[in-house]
Amino acid sequence: MTSPAVGVAAAVRVQRGHFTLDVELDVPAGEVLAVVGPNASGKSTFLHVLAGLVRPSVGTVRVGERVLTRRGPRGPQLDVMVAPEHRGIGLLGQDPLLFPHLSATENVAFGLRSAGMRAGPARERARDWLTRVGLDGVGDRRPGALSGGQQQRVAIARALAAEPAVLLLDEPLAALDATSAPQIRQLLAEQVRGTGTTAVVVSHDVLDAVVLADHVAVLRDGELVERGRCVDVFSAPRTAFTAALVGTNLLAGRRDGSGVHTSVGVLEAADGRAAADPPGGGPSPGAPAGRSAPDLPDGGACVVRFRPSAVELFAARPDGPNAFEATVRWLEPATGGVRVRLAGAPELLADLEPAQAQGDWLRPGGRVWARVDPAAVHLAPAP
Numbered sequence: 001m002t003s004p005a006v007g008v009a010a011a012v013r014v015q016r017g018h019f020t021l022d023v024e025l026d027v028p029a030g031e032v033l034a035v036v037g038p039n040a041s042g043k044s045t046f047l048h049v050l051a052g053l054v055r056p057s058v059g060t061v062r063v064g065e066r067v068l069t070r071r072g073p074r075g076p077q078l079d080v081m082v083a084p085e086h087r088g089i090g091l092l093g094q095d096p097l098l099f100p101h102l103s104a105t106e107n108v109a110f111g112l113r114s115a116g117m118r119a120g121p122a123r124e125r126a127r128d129w130l131t132r133v134g135l136d137g138v139g140d141r142r143p144g145a146l147s148g149g150q151q152q153r154v155a156i157a158r159a160l161a162a163e164p165a166v167l168l169l170d171e172p173l174a175a176l177d178a179t180s181a182p183q184i185r186q187l188l189a190e191q192v193r194g195t196g197t198t199a200v201v202v203s204h205d206v207l208d209a210v211v212l213a214d215h216v217a218v219l220r221d222g223e224l225v226e227r228g229r230c231v232d233v234f235s236a237p238r239t240a241f242t243a244a245l246v247g248t249n250l251l252a253g254r255r256d257g258s259g260v261h262t263s264v265g266v267l268e269a270a271d272g273r274a275a276a277d278p279p280g281g282g283p284s285p286g287a288p289a290g291r292s293a294p295d296l297p298d299g300g301a302c303v304v305r306f307r308p309s310a311v312e313l314f315a316a317r318p319d320g321p322n323a324f325e326a327t328v329r330w331l332e333p334a335t336g337g338v339r340v341r342l343a344g345a346p347e348l349l350a351d352l353e354p355a356q357a358q359g360d361w362l363r364p365g366g367r368v369w370a371r372v373d374p375a376a377v378h379l380a381p382a383p
């Protein structure tokens with residue numbers, strides 16, 4: 001990109017019928033934020049507020065120093081609502097939305113022409129961009145003669161050729177098949193990073209966040225429930241949604257002197273190693289079972305996290321702490337073994353080696369005993 005990257009700062013409240021979105025988020029210049037969350041949590045609404053397609057009830061959207069949206073509360077400053085086409089914001093969704101009667105090159109050049117570039121330079125830049133996205137030689141083809149993945153490459157070229165200050169990606173890979181999606185994800189990551197474009201990506205796929213984003217924000221019912229660098233949030237999730245996204249177990253708990261009370265019983269967290277996690281990291285070595293954590297008081301709500309590989313399953317009650325009875329929902333393949341889903345709210349996961357999963361004691365609908373190694377039980381304050 002030719003101009004220096006700028007950051008995005010948004011603090012908005014949006015009322016849509018009974019739904020309220022209330023978030024404050026920023027994205028540093030040149031970095032990528034992934035917004036994830038369950039259905040109807042407000043992800044698209046947030047993106048549309050940034051794009052200028054939805055007007056907040058109150059709040060501000062800034063890109064760099066420029067105010068794009070400003071609404072109440074009533075004060076001396078006038079409301080601002082810059083039209084979507086004048087925001088310098090690009091939008092790439094799951095549908096490439098190409099003009100069917102224009103060639104790939106003309107589709108990419110169209111946006112540049114609309115922004116005032118002369119025909120010759122616009123076509124030249126369009127050709128360069130088609131090369132960058134791996135479409136050398138197909139510039140003369142119309143969208144109907146391109147595969148879905150190729151069409152999305154054209155859409156990426158069109159979005160980035162315009163050098164947007166901010167790029168919004170709304171489920172950009174959702175419509176692609178299993179072969180194209182990883183290639184396009186990689187291409188997007190390379191091009192967004194290569195151009196230093198500030199971006200916000202909404203996705204249901206954790207891989208999109210991991211590959212594309214530096215930061216992740218988790219929305220639930222219109223509120224921000226987790227926020228941080230991807231590496232921190234995904235390694236120590238604090239909400240059921242994020243835990244399910246990354247495939248780890250998470251239970252709500254309440255801690256007292258006897259242990260942590262959860263839906264599967266009272267769980268023990270071993271000395272030291274199961275101490276409350278410091279913000280953004282693993283357990284604090286050497287700290288006594290969470291007691292040193294100032295934000296995890298006795299009687300306080302907490303979340304209990306353990307990896308599926310820390311759960312053992314038995315046909316009969318095993319010795320030792322942290323054993324509980326559960327019903328097998330189903331078995332599925334997992335890397336190097338078998339993943340067992342245990343019924344419950346939330347569902348728990350156990351990863352077994354193939355030899356441990358032999359025998360008819362382990363079948364869907366059957367009752368089994370589970371045991372979690374206390375050393376693998378991590379506690380964190382409830383979000």
Ligand SMILES: Nc1ncnc2c1ncn2[C@@H]1O[C@H](COP(=O)(O)OP(=O)(O)OP(=O)(O)O)[C@@H](O)[C@H]1O
Pocket residue numbers: 016017019037038039040041042043044045046
């Ligand atoms: N135009 C609208 N008018 C009224 N309510 C709306 C409108 N658009 C969305 N909503 C409501 O706002 C809430 C948030 O919707 P939004 O599409 O932002 O969620 P989302 O997290 O993007 O969901 P999904 O993952 O299903 O796409 C929902 O309850 C939805 O019904």
